[in-house]
Amino acid sequence: MHHLRWLARAAASAIAIFMLSCAVVLPPSGGPEDRTPPLVEECSIPNGMVRIGSQLAITLTFSEYVERSDIARNLGITPTAPYQLNWSGRRVTIVFDSLRPQTTYRMSLATGFRDLHGNRATEPFTLIFSTGDRLDSCQIRGLITSPVSAPLYAVLRPADSAVSALEYRIPAAADGRFLADALPCTRFVVAAYADVNGTGSFEAGEPGGVAAAPIQAQPPTQAPSVRIWLGRSSNAHELQVISCRATSSRRIRIEFSAPLERISSRVWELADSARGRRVPIAATIATGPQTIELISGEPLSDTTSYRLTLTPGAIIADSTGATLPDTVSFAFRGLAIPDTLPLSIRSIEPNRDTTRNADLKPVLHVVWTDALSEIPKVTLTQQPHRDTIPIAIEQPDDASIRVQPRDSLQPATTYTWLMHLRDVRSWRGASSSDTGFLIRTIVTLDTRTGGSLSGAVDDSCCNCQHRIVVVRTPQQAIVATAEADAHGYFRIPFLPEGKYELDAFCDRNANGRYDSGTLSPLRYGEPIAERPVPISIKARWDVTGITLRLRR
Template sequence: MMMYVRVVSNIVLLSLSLFLTACAVRIAPSGGPQDKTPPSVDTTSPPQRTRNFTGDGITIRFSTYVQPTVRNAISVQPTATFNSSYSGDEVDVTFTEPLTPNTTYTVTIGSDYTDTRGNKPAEAYSLVFSTGSSIDTGTVSGSVTATSMDNITIFCYQGADTLTSAFTPRNRQPKYRLPVGTSGAFTVNGLADGTYRVMAVRDVNRNGLLDPNEEFGMARADVTVRDGRSTPIAVRMGPPIDVLRPYITRVRALSSRRLLVQFSEPVVPAQDAMSIGVTDTLDHTTPVMAMVQAPGAKDRFVVLTTESMIPGNHKVHFDTTTVRDTTGNALSDTTLSHDVNVPALDDTTSLRLIAVSVRDSARNITSSTPFEIEFSDFVNRTTVSVRGTITGGTDTVPLSAEWKNDRTLVLKMSQSLKASSQYDARISLSGLQSLTGVGMPDTTIVRTFRTSDRTDPGTVNGTFRDTSLVGGPYLLRFIDDRGAVVRTLEVRSGETWVADSLPAGTYSLDVIIDTNRNGRFDHGTSDPYTPSERWIRLPATVLVRQRWTLDGIHLVI
C-alpha cells in the first residue's frame, strides 16, 4: 500500500512539474493545414503613441507563436540599452538605464525572425512613445527593390541639411535604423520635422555602417518631413562600389628589355606606355615601347623597352593614369616609383600562339561570338596579314579583324549565321613577328562548330510621355523575371520607341533619369556621398511572344 501511494505521489509531482513548465513558456498548437500567414504584432503595452511614459519596460504580443530569435530583431532608437525575455507569442523589453526625459523613442521589431511555421513578417513594426508631453509624429516611408530583402536596413540620418561634403555612411552610424521586411515596404516613425538623408544597406554584420563589400541604394534626394508628413521614396539596391585605388606591389626585371609589374588587384591600361619612365643611376632614360597584360594574370603587366637597359639599378616611374582598376579607380599616388635591378640577361622570349577562344567542335556559338587569338608576346601589328572566313552549306561569311591589345587579335562575324547549323572557320595568319624581331611561322587555325538552336525573338513598340516634367534624358529598361536588365532604350517624351529582337518572356519596365548620360542606372556613391539617379517603376508588364509584334504600349510618367 505504501509503495502504491509513493508511485502515485511521484506521478502527481511529475504531472504538476510538466503543468508548471507548460505555463512558463507558451508553445504553438500542432496539427492542422499549413499556415503561410506572416506573423505580425497584435498588441503592445504601452499602446502606440503613448505620452509621458515613465515605465522601465514594454511588452509586445504577436498574432501567433514566434521563434525565440525574435529577440535578436529588437532595436531601440535613439539608442538605449535593454534586456529582453521571450514567452512564445510575447516579448518583454526591459530598459537597463533610465530613458531620457522629453524624448520620442521608437522600439522596432525587425523582419529577421519567423513564426513557428517558418513564416517571416511582411514588414518591420515600430512602437513609438514619448517620455514627455509631446510626441514626434513624423514619418519617412517608401519601398526598396532588390533581389532579396535579407539583411536590408534603412539608414536614416537626421539633419541632412547640416551634413558637410565629408559625410559618408562608411564611418557614421545613423540615428535611426529600420530593418526592411519581405515586402520591401518601410516606414520610419517617431521623427521630428526636419530634413533626413535616407539609404538602404544590406547590413550583413549589423554594425550600422556601409562596409565596402555591402550592397546599397541611395535615395535620389534628401527627404523633408513637414508637419509630420513626407513624400514616399523608392530606393533601388545596387552592387558594392569599389573606392580603393590600385597600387603597385612589385616590379622586377625579366631580362634586359622586360619588366614585370604586379598590382594589388586586376587592372586595365588607361594610357599608353609612354607614361612609364625607366632611369638608371646616371640619369639615362630608356624609352618604353609597349605594355600589355601578362599571360594568365590580370594583375600583372609586362613592360617592353625600345632597347636593352644597362645592367644595374634602375628607377621605374609611373603616372596615376597609367592603369585603372576594373571600376575605374586610378593608380594610387603612393607607389609611383620603384627600384629594380636589371640583370645582364639577353631577351630570348619566343612568339607563339597560346590560346583560341573558340575550341574545336564547340556548340551553341552565336553570330556575336568573337574568335580571340592570344599570343605569348608583343606582336608587331604592321607586319601581320590576317584572312578569316566561315563556311557552311552555301554560306560564306567573312571575318573582320581588329587588335584588342599587342597580344590579342579579335575576329568578328560580319553577318548572322543560321541556327542549329554546322560551320567551319578558317583563319590564316602570315607575317607574324614580335616587337623584338622574333618571327613565327605562318599559321592556319581551323575550327568546326555548331550554332545555337533557333530562338525567334519578338518586338514591342509604343510611345512615351513625361507629364510630370521630370526632364530627361530617359532610359527605358526591360527587366526579366530574374531581375536582369535585358534591354535599355533611350527614349524621348512625345515620341515613339521600338524594342526589337527581345527574347520571349514577361518583362517589367522602369524608367531611369540618366542625369550623367552614361547609359545606365547609378544607385549613388558613399565616399563621397552622392544620391542615386531618379528611378521610376512602371506599373505595366509586357508579354513578348516569339515572332510577334506587340503594338501600342503607351507609357506615361
Template sequence: MKEFPGLKILAPILIPALFAACAVDRPPTGGPPDRSPLSVTSTLPDSAAINASPQTIRIGFSHYVGRSDLSESIFFSPRIDDYEVSIHGKEAHIRLYDPLQPNRTYTLTLRAPLKSLDGVHQLDRSLTLAFSTGPVIDQGAIEGRVWTNRLAPMQNATVMAYAASRSNAIPETRPDYIAQSGPSGEFRFQHLAPGSYRIVAITDDNGNLQYDPETEVFAVASTPTVQTGMSGVGLRFAPENYSTRSLHSCRTINNREIEITFSDTLPAGSFDLSAIRIENTGTGASLPVLGYFSLSRSSEETTFRLLTAPMEDRAWYRLRFSPGGAGSQLSELTFSGNAHTERYPELSVSIVPANGEDNVIAETIRPESGSSVELQCNLPVAESSVKPAVTLALSERGQDKPLPFTISRIDSRTFSIAPFGGFLQSKDYRVKVKADKLKELVGSPSRSALVESLFSTAGPEQYGEIIGSGTANAPAVVVEARRIGTEAPRRMVAKTNASGTFSFDFHDLPAGQYTITGFIPSASGMLSPLTEWWDSGSLTPFTPCDPFAALTVNVRGGWTSEGFRLDIPGSRRSGLNSSRPQKKP
C-alpha cells in the same frame, strides 16, 4: 563528503566551456542546414505601443547574436546616446540611461548587416521598432525602391531621411531616420513625424552613415523633398567614379609580368596604360609597360597583369598609378625585380563562337559590346595589328560578302568584333583571322596562317519584344531597355502627346530579364538617344536627379511582353537647368 581537488582546478575551465557550447547556433543533426534569415521574434514594448517609457527594451531573435555586432547595428531616432546592450540567450536587453522625452515617438532601427554569431543568418532588410511615450504615435511613411546605376535592384543600400524643416548639410550631419533596402531594392520608412524629408541613399561600406566619396556611391531623389505618405520613390545610384581607384598590392610573376590589384573594380576596356608608370628607383629609368590582361577576361576586374620590358634582377622599382579625373589621387607601390625568365609559348588564337556553331545570339557573347563576336589570344598582342589581321563576311549561297566592322579592346588578349548595324538574324557569317599577322608582345609568332569560324545566328524565335506606355510632364522622355547586370542599354526617345502620354517598343531582345526605365532629361533642345544620359544629381550641393521610373520585365523568345507602364514622377520642361553637365552611366 570526500572532496576531489582536481575538480576545483577543472571547474573554472569546464563551466565557461559548457556555457559557451550552449550559445553556439548549430542546426540539429540529421536535417538540412538552417539557412533562414535572422529575424526578430518578440519585442518589449510591442511595436507601435503608446504610453510606453521603457527603461529597458527587450528584443528576441531567431538565432544568437553578438553584443558588439548588435550595438553597431542600432540606430535611435530621435538620438539616444547613453544606453547599454546585454545578451541573454537569444534575447537582447537595451538599457536606456538617457531620459525619454514626453509625448514623443521613438524608433529603434536594426541595420541589415546584423548577423548571427555563426555568421550564417543575416537580416535581409532593416527592422524598425517604434513606440510613443504619449497617447499618439507618428504614422508618417515613405516607401520606394533603390536601383544600382545599371538598374538592377539594390539590396542593403542605406537610405537616409533628413527633416527638411531644419538646416542641415548632407552628408555631414546625422540623418533623422534610416532604412535599408530589401532583396528587391524596396525600402520603407515607418512612424515618421509628419512633414517633408530629403531622401538620400549611400552604399555606406564602413557603416558610419556618412557619404565617403573615395569609396562609396550615392543616390538622391528626383525632387528636393519628399512628403510623408509618398510611395514609389525611386533612387538610382550615380555612376561609380573610377578615378578614385588606387593601387592595393602588386607582385612579380616573372621578369616580364607584374600582377597588380586595385582598391575596387575597373572596366577592363577603358584601362589606360598611360596612367601607369614604373621606374627603377636606383637609376630613375622607366620600365616600359607593353600591355595588360586579366586571367578571367572579365569586363571588370580588380586584378590585372602588366606585361613589361625585362626587369633587372635585384633592382627596386616604383609603380605609380594616376587615373586622372575629379577626385583622383596618385598611389604608388615598390617592388623588387624578378630574375625568373618565363618560356612563353607560341601565339594561338580562338574565335567565339567556334567554327560550325548554330543559333548564336551575338548580343550575349559580351553584352556590353552589343551584337559582337570575340577574338581571344593566349598571349598579349599589339592592338594596332588586330584589325588588319581580321576579316568579317556575310556568307550567302557559297559567296562571302565582306562587311565593315569595328574592333574594341577588352584587354591585350581579348577583342570584340562588331559589324556596323550588328549581326542579322538567321544568317551565316564567317570570321577569318590571319594569326601570323598578329604581333605578339611576348612569346613566338603563331605557326597557324589562318583561323576561321563559320557560324549561324539565331532566328526570331530566340528574341522577344517589349511594348508599353507611360506618362510624363515633359515634351519627351528617353526610354532604355537594359538586360539586368549589363552596361549597354537599348535606347529610344519617346515624345509625349497633349495629355503627357508616350509609348515605347523594343524588339529583337535576347531572352532574359530586363529593366525598362524612362527619364526626363535635363538637356534642352532636340533629344537624341545617342547623346542624352540620365543625370544622377549631386549631394553637395544637393541637386535632385533627373526624374525616372523603372520596372523589371522578363523577356521570352518568340513572345511579345506588353501592357507595361512607366509613369514618371516630377516634371522638367525643355531648357530647364540645361547648364547641368550630362554624365554617361
C-alpha cells in the same frame, strides 16, 4: 493499505505537478507542415506614443514561437539607445533605462527573423514613440531593387552637416518597399543594402546602393518616393598594389589587391630613378584578373633603379569602383634576363568551331600570350553568299581583341568569323606559332521562338548622354541590355518567351554598367528609372510603346 495507496497517489500527483512547473515551454508538435511566416501580433504600447520617460518597457507578442537569436540580430533602435531583452514564451520585453529627453525614437524589427520551422517573416515591424511632446512627422517612401534574396535595409543620414548626424536604419518588406516616417523635415542621403551575412549591419562586399541625389523629407500627404538599385559594393579600402617588380629585361609585373575594371598603358609613367629620364612603355597586358604586365620600350638595366608612377589625372579602378591613390609610386631594379616569350593564342571565345543559337550580336574574343604589334585582319561573312558584315574591333589590352558586328545579325542564319594568322606579330616583331586561319562558324537564334520589344527612355530629369536599358528575369538575373540612341529610343530584337522586368539607368561615366554609389566615402548612385516595368514576351510578338522615365 488504503492509507498507503492514498499516499502513493498523492506523491505521484505532486511529482507530476512539480515536473510540469519545471518543464521548458515548447511549441506544440504534430499537425500539417507550418509554412506561415511569423509576425508581431501585439505590442504593449500604441504606435505614436509621446511624453515617455527615460525608462520604458515594451512587450512584443509573436504569432508563434520564434528564433530568439534572430530577434537580437534584427532589432534596431534609432537613435541608438541601450536596452535589454527578457523572454517569456512567445513574448519578449525590451527594457530601456536611459532614453534621451525630447527625442523621437524608431524601434524596428526587420524581416530576417524566423519561426522554429525556418519560415522567415515577410513584413517588418516598426514602432514610433517620443520622450517629447510630439513626434517628428515627415516621411520618405522607397523601393529597393536587389539582385539577391536577403533582408533589406534603407539607411537615411541627414544631408546637411548642420543637422544632428543621426542615422535611421529602416527595415524593408520582402518586396523591397519601405517607409521612413517620424523624420525631421530635412534633406537626407538615402542608401540601402542587402544583409547577406545576417549581421544586421552593412559589411563590405554586400550589395548596396545610394539614391542619385539627396531627398527632402515631407509631410505624409506630400511624402516623396525614392528608388534604390543595389549593386556591387566597393571594397572597404582603396585599391592597392601588392607587388611591382621586373620579370625580364622588358617586363614589369604589377599585382593588385582586386580585379581591375580597365587596362591601359597610358596611365603609367616609367623613369630612371637616378637621372629622372623617361622610359617609354610599349604595351600593357592583362596576365590575370589582378595582374598586369608593362612592356618597356627599351631594355631595363640590372644596375639601374626605376620608378613607376601614375600619369597625372589618370584613374585606375577595380571592378567595384575602388580607386588606386594618385600619389602611388613604386621603385624596383631592372633585370638582365632576356625577354623571349613566344607569341601564340592563349584563348578563343567561342571555344568551339560551330556555335548554335548564337546571340544576334555575337562576340569573338581572342587573347594572345604577348602584346601584338597591330590588330590582325578579321572578317565576318554571311553564308552561303559570303556577304561581308560591318564589324567593330576593340582592344581590352594590347594582347587581345574583342570583335562584334555593328548591327544585329539576321535570325536563324549561318555566319563565319575568319581571322588571318599568318601576319600576326608580337610587339617586337616575332611571328606567331599559330599559322593559317582562325575560323568560327555560328548559327544565330531563331527569333520565331521569341519576341522583341522597343520603347524610349525619358531623361528630362538629368540630360543623360548614355541611357542603358536592362532586362531582368523574375529572379533578378540580367538577360539583355541595350543602349538607347541620341533620341532615347531603344530596341531589343529578341527575347525568349516569358515574363521579364524592364529597367533603365543613366550611365554617367560610360563604363557600360550601373554604378550604385557608396555611403563611405559618399558617392551618389547613377539615376535610374522611376520604377521597373513588367513585360510579357510571346513568340513572334513585338512589344512596343514602353517608356522608362529616369529620375534623380
